[in-house]
Amino acid sequence: MSDWTDCLDFGVSIAKQASETVLAAFLLQKEVQLKSSPADLVTETDQRVERILISAIRARFPLHRFIGEESVAAGEPCVLTDEPTWIIDPIDGTVNFVHRFPFVAISIAFTVNKQTEFGIVYSCVEDKLFHAQRGRGAFLNGEKLQASGQEDVSKCVVVTEIGAERDDLALSTMTSNILRLLQLPVHGVRALGTAAVDMCHVATGGADAYYHIGMHCWDIAASAIIVQEAGGVVMDTDGSDFDMMSRRVIAASSTSVANSIAQVVQAFPCRRDDEDPTRCVCGAAGVKGV
Ligand SMILES: O=P(O)(O)O[C@H]1[C@H](O)[C@@H](O)[C@@H](O)[C@@H](O)[C@@H]1O
Numbered sequence: 001m002s003d004w005t006d007c008l009d010f011g012v013s014i015a016k017q018a019s020e021t022v023l024a025a026f027l028l029q030k031e032v033q034l035k036s037s038p039a040d041l042v043t044e045t046d047q048r049v050e051r052i053l054i055s056a057i058r059a060r061f062p063l064h065r066f067i068g069e070e071s072v073a074a075g076e077p078c079v080l081t082d083e084p085t086w087i088i089d090p091i092d093g094t095v096n097f098v099h100r101f102p103f104v105a106i107s108i109a110f111t112v113n114k115q116t117e118f119g120i121v122y123s124c125v126e127d128k129l130f131h132a133q134r135g136r137g138a139f140l141n142g143e144k145l146q147a148s149g150q151e152d153v154s155k156c157v158v159v160t161e162i163g164a165e166r167d168d169l170a171l172s173t174m175t176s177n178i179l180r181l182l183q184l185p186v187h188g189v190r191a192l193g194t195a196a197v198d199m200c201h202v203a204t205g206g207a208d209a210y211y212h213i214g215m216h217c218w219d220i221a222a223s224a225i226i227v228q229e230a231g232g233v234v235m236d237t238d239g240s241d242f243d244m245m246s247r248r249v250i251a252a253s254s255t256s257v258a259n260s261i262a263q264v265v266q267a268f269p270c271r272r273d274d275e276d277p278t279r280c281v282c283g284a285a286g287v288k289g290v
């Protein structure tokens with residue numbers, strides 16, 4: 001049975017190569033386009049980095065499939081099959097990239113039979129390479145990672161994101177979630193602006209939990225296995241099993257902390273990543289899925 005290490009090694013090498021494109025543009029003025037909201041940005045660099053990654057992988061592994069953030073934005077289907085699949089966010093933290101806020105990451109996950117075999121998150125400006133391979137541990141620049149193991153939510157630093165949604169229901173849900181957490185209380189709430197790096201800090205033990213509603217599979221598929229391989233727990237915000245297409249996640253130091261967060265965090269309606277956008281209705285007012 002393949003252990004996919006050759007794919008992992010190739011993924012690490014192309015993430016580092018592609019980061020040169022990110023860093024070359026990081027301090028430059030950027031042309032910005034909008035996607036699903038005034039806070040959901042994309043630049044030509046996001047699109048170029050995704051093309052670089054996918055063409056390099058396709059040349060080496062021509063039968064593999066892809067789910068890429070900017071390919072999906074351009075109309076490619078977001079459907080996970082049993083085939084070997086690379087799930088790519090070319091720049092996670094595009095708002096940070098546009099503003100030169102130094103937390104931007106390349107996120108690459110690899111699945112076979114819908115099971116994640118490895119994840120790579122490369123925080124380019126920090127030069128921090130997080131990776132994990134199923135059953136073989138999680139690492140930061142080669143050093144083994146261990147989640148904090150914290151069991152008491154009142155002793156936690158919790159990371160989250162106010163994502164790209166700007167409708168009243170999403171904003172009131174996200175802000176009331178933060179208020180309810182602070183009232184538990186928790187030690188602190190943090191947000192770096194990149195879901196992938198946020199979640200990797202749970203694997204380092206520097207944060208004890210992360211939760212988010214509205215992000216996409218490419219934001220968290222890689223960091224989910226990094227948390228799990230560091231001894232953390234990943235689940236849906238309703239306490240059910242993690243489903244990378246659901247657009248809801250809790251990653252935590254322990255099951256008890258994850259469950260405590262699931263009890264106070266409410267979700268707002270989101271179309272699943274793998275739902276046909278032409279057929280679904282979601283959001284409070286039943287507005288066509290965004
Ligand atoms: O920078 P992105 O790849 O678009 O991912 C962002 C996402 O757009 C935003 O809504 C938040 O969820 C952030 O945490 C993501 O990193």
Ligand SMILES: [Mg+2]
Pocket residue numbers: 089091092093195218219
């Ligand atoms: Mg992202």
Ligand SMILES: [Mg+2]
Pocket residue numbers: 046069089090091092093094
């Ligand atoms: Mg992105």
